[in-house]
Amino acid sequence: MDDFEKLKGLDFFGEAEELLDSLDSLLLEFEKDPEDADILNSIFRAAHTLKGSSGTVGHTALEGFTHHIEDLLDNMRSGKVTTTPDIIDTLFESVDLTRLITERLQNKEEVSEDFYAQMVEQLREYIPLDTEEVIYEKKRALDTEIDLALIKKLNKKTLKEAKAKAEEGRKFYQIEIRLEADCIKNGLDPLPLIRYLRSDGDVIASTSTHNIPKLDKFDPLHLYLEEIKLLYTSNISRDEIEDIFEFAMEAGEICIHLFTAEELKTHYDAELDSFWHEEGSSDHDEIDEDTLRAALDIDGFLLDVNNSISRILKTIKSLEGPHDDSLNYAATEDFSQFFHRLVGDAGVLGLETIVRCASPIELLLQEIRAGEVLFNEENILKIKKGAEDLAMAVLVISTREEEEDLPVKTTTGTTEVPNSTDTVKSLKESSTKNKKTAKIKATKKTTQKSEKKIVEPKIEEREDDRRELSKDRRTSTDRRAGALASIRIDATRLDNLMDMVGELVITQALVSQDKSLEEVTSPRLEKNLSQLVKITKGIQDQVMSMRMLSLNATFRKMSRVARDVTKRSNKEITFKVHGEDTELDKTVIDEVGDPLTHLVRNAVDHGIETPEERITAGKPKLGTIELNAYHKGGSVVIDVRDDGKGLDKEKIREKAISKGLINKNDDLQDNDIYSLIMAPGFSTAAEVTAISGRGVGLDVVRKNVEKLRGRIEISSTEGQGTVFSLMFPLTLASIEGMVVGIDEDRFIIPALSIENFSRPKSTDVTIVAGRGELVEVRGQLFPLVRLNRLFKNFKDDKAPEDSILVLVESDEKKCCLMVDNILGHQQVVIKSLDESFKEVKGVSGCSILGDGRVGLILDVGGILNLTTA
C-alpha cells in the first residue's frame, strides 16, 4: 500500500524523541515517589504510545523491545510487581537502549533482536511467571449440519449457477449465524458482514422472521432474527470467513460448513432432479409466473413512489427560501397530480397503508388548488411530513412483506420508524394483505429487485451527503491543522530567511539614512518610513525568535545526568532547575549539552561533599545542585550552582605555579585564580574518579562555550559552594563588535576578545629578531600586528603613536592590533563570506554597516595563529 509507505516519512523520530524525553523525566519523578500511581500511569502510557507508534510505522525491532518495557510497566501498574530501585534502574537503562535503537533506525541501520535480547531478559526477570500474558485463544467457528431445506429453497437457476461455480473450483459453504439479541447495542450489525461476504462471492441468505413484533413494539436495538442461514459460494477459505466473523463470534455462535464435492453432488443433483420433476407440472409454473408478475408490479410501483417522493421533498426544499410565486402554483399542480394518482394506484394494488397516508394530503392539495386554503408554510410542512411518512411506509412495506427471505435488513431498515400512529396502524394491515406475494420471493430475481428498492429512499440523503462532503473535508483538515502546535522547517530555509531579513534591515537602514531624503519635506513619506523601520524591526525579531528553542529538553537531560552520576557516587543530592523556559539559539541549544553535562558531573563529583563530610561541616546531608537560566543584559546566562565545598584558592594557586601557568609573585584577582582551573591540563581533584576523569574537563568546556561565542565566569565561596556561569549571546546571527577603521577600510573586532585599548608611545615598540615587532603594554610585551600590513594595504603606514592598539586575546594567546581609529561599538549582523574566500585567514565574515560600507569581521584566533606561526 503506497499510502502506508508515506507514514514512514511522517515525523516518527521526532515523536519518539519527545516520548523518550518525557519517559526520562517521568522516571525521575517516579523514582522520587514510587507510590505515585499517576506518574506510573503516565510512564506506562508514554511507553505504550511509543510502542504503538513504532508498530504503526513498521519499526518492528523498536516495537518488539518497547513491548517488554510496556509489559513490565503494566505489571507494576497492576501491583503484580512491586517497584524497587533496581527496577527503576533497569527502566532507565531500557530507555537509553530504546534511544539507541531509535537512533540506529533513524540512520537506517538494521537492528536485530540480539541487540536488545539481554535487556529483554533483564526486564522479564521482574515479571513473575504466572502473570505472563495469557495467550488469547481465538474462537473457532463450529461445523454445522447440512440444511437441506435451505438448498430446497433455491430455484433451479440459482442452483445451477451455484453448482457450476462449485465445479469451477469455488467453495460452497453453509453458514449459520446466531447472534445475541442485543448485539446491535454493541454496534454489531449482521448486515455489513453479509455485504462483506458478498464482495468476495455470492450469498443466498435466509432467516425466519416470526419473532419480529408489530411496529409499535419494535425495538430498533433488538435483533429479532434468531438465526440467519447463508449459502455462500466463494474462493475464500474457511479461515478467512472466520476472520470476517471475528467480532460476531464474540457475540454469538457462527457455524460454517464447507460442502465436500461428494455432498454437493448428492444434495445438488437430488435437488436439481426434483426441479426437473416439478417443471413437468405446468400448473405450478403458471401460478408462479402470475404471482411473480404481480409482485414485480408492486415493486415497480413502490420504486416509482420513492422517486416521486424524493422529487417532492426536493421541490419543497427549494420552496423554503425566497422564490417566485409561480413556483408555488407549479408545485401545487405537480403535487396534487402525484398524490391523486398515488391514491388511485395504491387502491388498485391493495396497498391500504399508502392510501391512508396519501389521501389526507391529496385532500389538502385539492383545497389549496381550489383556493380554499393558502399554500403557506404550515401547509407545506404538512405536505412534507406526509411525503416523509409515505416514504417510511414504502420502506416498511418493502421490507415487511418478505416473510421468508432477507428480513435481515429489518433491523437496519426500520430504525427510524415514523411516529405517526396513523401510518403504524395501517402498516399492520398491509403486512397481512401482502402475504400472498411472500412465497414467490424466494427467487433470486425478486430478491435483487427488493434490495434496490430499499436503497432507494436514501437517494436524497446521499446527495445531501455529497454536498456536505467538500465542506466536511475542509473542516476536518482545518481541525487537524489546528491540532498541530508546531511545524518543522528545514534549518537552511530558516537561515536563508534570516539572511534575507539581514539584507532587508540593511537596505532599510540605507534608505532611511539616504542623504537625498534630507531635502524631501513630506510628512507622509516620513511617517511611512518610520512605519517601515518598525515593521522591519518586527520581522527581524520574529525571524530571530524562530531559531530560538527553550532549554527545557536540555535541562531534562541534565536531571538524568545528575541522577546517574549521583547513583554511582555515594552522594545524596537534590537537583533543581529554574528558568528552563529561557530560549536560546538552536545552535547553542544543540551544543550546550556537552559542557553542561561536564559541569553537572563535576559538581556532583568534586563539588558536593560526601554525606559524612557535610554533616561534619554542619550542612544539610542532602547536597543541592541547581541549574538556573535567565536573561542578563543582551545575553542568556546559565548558572550551574552547587552548595559543596567550593574552590580552594590556595590549592589552585599552588598547582598553577607548579604547572608553570603563573608566576609565584603574580598578584591575581579571585576571578583570575578560578579561571585557572579551566586552563588546559589543570585538575585539582586529588583522586581521579570514574565519572569525571582526569582534568581534561574544564578546558574542553571552555573551548566549547567559546566556540558558541559564550564565556564562563566562576565564583566560589569556600565551604559554601561554586557557581559556574555560562553566558551566551542571544543569537548567533549578530555579534557585538567594535568597529575600527584603517584608512578607508572598516573592520569589526568581536567585543568578547578585546581586553583593552591603548595609545602607545613610539618608544614602546621594539623589534626583536625572529619575533617581529613587539609592543609593551602595561609592562608586558605583546606581538604587534599592523592590520594594514596584514591585509596588504601599505598605502599609509602610520606611526604607532598616531594609532590605537587593541589588545586581543584568544585561546590564552594575546596580541595587539594596530588600527587608525575606533569608530564605535555596535551589534552587527553577521553575513558569511562566499565560499571562495574561505581560505582567507583572519577574517570570519563580514557585515554591512549603517553607512552602507562593508566591514570585515576579524577572526582573532586566526590572526594570532598567523602571527605566531
Added chain:
Amino acid sequence: MVKRILAVDDSPIVLSAIAIVLESIDYVVQTAKDGVDALDVLKREKEKFNAIITDVNMPNMDGVTLTAEIRKLPGYGFTPIIILTTESQTSKKEEGKKAGATGWLVKPVKPDMLLATMKKICS
C-alpha cells in the same frame, strides 16, 4: 454514502496513519486526541459518525470508558466502535465488549486489516 469516522488516539502518528489509510477509500476521518476530546467532538458535530475507532490507553479518558460514554450519547446507541489494543490479552477485549465496543484491532494495525475491519462493521 460517505462514511465519517472518528479516530481517537493520543499519538498523532497513529491518527494520521488511520486517516491516510481510510481516506484512501474516501472515508472522511476526523480525529480526537483522547476520550474527553472525542466526546467533545461527538457532541459538537451535528452530523453523526458512522464508526469510531479508539485507542485503549490514553490520558484523561481511556478507550473503554470512552466507549461506555459514547453508548450513552443520543444517536450513538449502535454505532460501531472499534477499540485498538496492544495487549492481546482477553481482558481488554472483554472490558471493551462490556462497555459496548463492537470489535477490536490489535496493534500494530496493518492497513489491510483496518480496511477490512471497517468494511466488516460499516459497509
